[in-house]
Amino acid sequence: MNRYESMMNHLLVQFSNTKVLQAIFCAISDELQLLDDTFNNLKEKRWIDTGEGVQLDGIGEIVDRNRLINNAITINFFGFENQINTTGFNQARFREYSEPYLSSTSLSDEEYRLILWAKVNKNNSLCYMNDTIKSIQFIFKTDIAIVQDIYNAKFIVGIGRKLTKNEILFANALDLIVRPAGVSCQSMTHFDKDNVFGFYNQKFAKGFGQAPLSEIFSNNLIKKGYVV
Structure with missing residues (x-):
């Protein structure tokens, strides 16, 4: 119901067909509707x-996280197998020794909401282990998040979902996993929870020749051959 209809509905029956009031309501209803919409949006x-x-940028200022993500998008260069966003001969130029291979990007609203x-x-967490696990599950949209304490104020993470290359780049660039001050995440692996190699008594694990190894990613590189 818009403002004009609301004003008409509040008239006494004896005035409901009054042309003068209808004209007055019609003349002022657009301005009042604009105020209603503005207050509702606020x-x-x-x-x-x-x-x-x-509006999202304003929230970003409050929580101290803008939508510009540095070093999150790879620039296409010539390269070799397993190097991110590289192509073969005559498909992309060579990268100079000191030339960066990553560029920055501005997140869309949908991406920014997740961040x-x-x-x-992260800002409101008490940094319990459960908070760390929940933050990983939320960021990577997975039910399977394995966090292992490796002592000396370090831990490693296993993510039960294969990540895309862009997700890996964002994970390295954003650093939004909940953890206490002075505690670091040494490495992160990702794997298909239904098809991954492992050892006896490891949940989800399969034997030699039955499933691929999990993959560890760090500093925007994927290195194969690490087991969760």
Whole structure:
């Protein structure tokens, strides 16, 4: 129901067909409707799930996470197998020794919402182990997140879902996993929870020749041959 209809519905029956009042309501209803819409937007569209554009940027300023992600997109160069975003001969130019192979990107609203929620969770966490696990599950959209303490204020992470190359780049660039001050994540692996090599008593694991090894990623590189 718009503002004009609302005003007409509030008239007494004896005035419902009054042309003068109808004309007055029609003349002022657009301006009042604009005010209604503005107040409603202030109330409803300044949250992470509903905000757009500058509204999300404002939330980003509050939680200290803007939408510009540095070193998150690979530039296409000539390269070899297992190097990210590389192609063969005559398909891309060679990279100079000191030339960067990563560029920055600005997140879309949909991507930015995920990052904002992850940052809010990190800002408000008490940094228990369960908080670390939940943050990994949320960021990587998986139910399987394995966190192992390797002592000396370090831990390693296993993600039960194969990640895309862009997801790996974003994970390295954003650093939004919840962890206590002074504690670092030494490495992260990703694997298909239904098809991964492992050892006796390891959940999800299969034997030699039955499944591939998990993959470890660090500093935007994928290195094969590491087991969860």
